[in-house]
Amino acid sequence: MRIAVIGAGLSGLSVAHSLRNFTEVQMFEKSRGVGGRLATRRAAGYEFDHGAQFFTCRSKYLESLLKNKNFVDAVTTWEPKLVTLEPRSGSFKRSWFEPHYVGIPSMTAFPKRLARDLDISFSTSVQDITRCKAGWRLNDESGNPLGVFDWVVSAIPAPQADVIFGTLFAERNSMKMARLSPCFALMIALSDRPKLNFDAAVVRKSPISWLALNCSKPARNSPSALVVHSSNDWAYEHIDDKPLDIENHLLTALHQLVDINLLEVKQTYLQRWRYAKVERDIEKEFLIDEENQLAAVGDWCIGNRAEDAFVSGRALAEYLCRILN
Template sequence: MTKIAIIGGGLAGLTAANILKDHAQVTVFEKSRGVSGRMSTRYADPYYFDHGTQYFTAKSEQFKEFLKPMIDNGIVKNWQANFVEIKDYKIINQKLWDNQFEHYVGTPKMNAVAQYLAQDLQVHLNTRIGSVTSLDNQWLVNDENHNPLGKYDWIIFAIPSDQLSELLPQNISFYDQISSIKMNGCFSLMLGYDKSINLGFDAALVHDDIISWVSLNSSKPERNTPSCLLIHSSNQWADNHINNNREEILEIIFERAKKILNIDLDNPQYKTLHTWRYANIQKQNIPNYFIDINQNISACGDWCIKGRVESAFTSAFMLANKITNVL
């Protein structure tokens, strides 16, 4: 049976794995301690935060069909948030997200989506890939310590383009295209309180040079937690300060948030910053996935289309079906 290694346990990698598992022996390698990628959840009992993806929408019929079992099983629910836009420290727009156009979240945490998709897969966690090397018409996969992890007939990379360019052999047909694709960063500030935080809204798109998003994570469905406030920086500001001192970054975002929200945010019981070096990307004019048929190596991800959850699914869905047709 054909052996396929999928490098990356986010939505793209897990989508491809689920499509291919009935046609090949599939192994997923994930560098973190859990699957999910940017759809992960940060735990700090009693607080937890969806500190990457805030919500996702579904436009294509394929993605709606993909989500249906998770919706039916209560793993995905609609977030009926009181949504606002903020500019110049004032609310300029306000509306209630309703059932006319769903804004989905994983329940009871965002990472529930990936955990559901991974349940029947062979997944190796805490495994950072160091190299893939062509050997006897197969691919030898090695971890970062040069330990061999097996030989595979196909490789699927489902990791951010910047990380892919470091692992992809230079003789692959799409190497030059990948090396020119750059993703944007984002800082995620997480604040936990034992007091009730009333923002006057649940989620906000913020037009500001430092902050782009504010949400009360505890306002999402089935989040029976104390007040958990999540603040995202703008991509441009993160890119300009990605290597700066983290404590300074945290305090700058925290102080700006207090000014924008105009409420008492002092003395949180939990306060931390996460850096997403590869958080997002603007709409791309490149293939929806990459494949070198002659060398049995490929890549997919939201970065092929646009930095959205549905883009990750679409890229992986199209690639996996292409590989299925050539197996």
């Protein structure tokens, strides 16, 4: 039995890691590394976790995995000084009521561990799938064949999965119910650690929704790096604006929130996440079309957190083990 998994974010890795001793799994990932929206950008000696900032661990299986000797040194809890910020209103202390985990030394540490021993073709974007006698043939953007598989699992955001599966997938209508909104991440390399009375802030009434001093996370050795996330609504309105305009707008908004000397800004980097946050999930752990041997997983199945992506992938893997055994 050969299974193709499209996407090496947390949901795809969760499927492949769970099935690795059960059957042959081949992963395809369009970027050069694993993790998807659990991402770290490295530039000029700085490091920025510019996607997910942390993840929760409510699932018993994830909890036990994180205690496993293969993972225990890749993840730890983050206990930042956390506040709520509003322009011209000062800051108010916030608390978290459950542990929040981060990868060490970067957010990609956990996906990298999951990816150990998995067969992953990087820089390979799956463009479409076609039926052939022996199963499903996958093709890349140039039309090159990527192999023939019995099952194809999509582990990418629902709108992107729909482009590949389209009408071939009996669960298409359910998949189309998912809604994801965009987000801009502005990464700011500073010459000095700014004098802030917090490590991370949830921001209200601003184009910014979150900011964090990356170096306040455990085991970060890089110099002062600030990560700013736009609000999803603001990103939606400005999705096609010029990158420089976005940067300027977010820097102005930042200036209204905190006393940062813009002269200390050495460099900025911008990332547009077109599918960042799930606004509406489909309330099913995964979608499966057993007749056509197609399935889809992702955070958008059950929530909007990294853990939801992991749980979705794990649930599909358990189901496949049962029906294929």
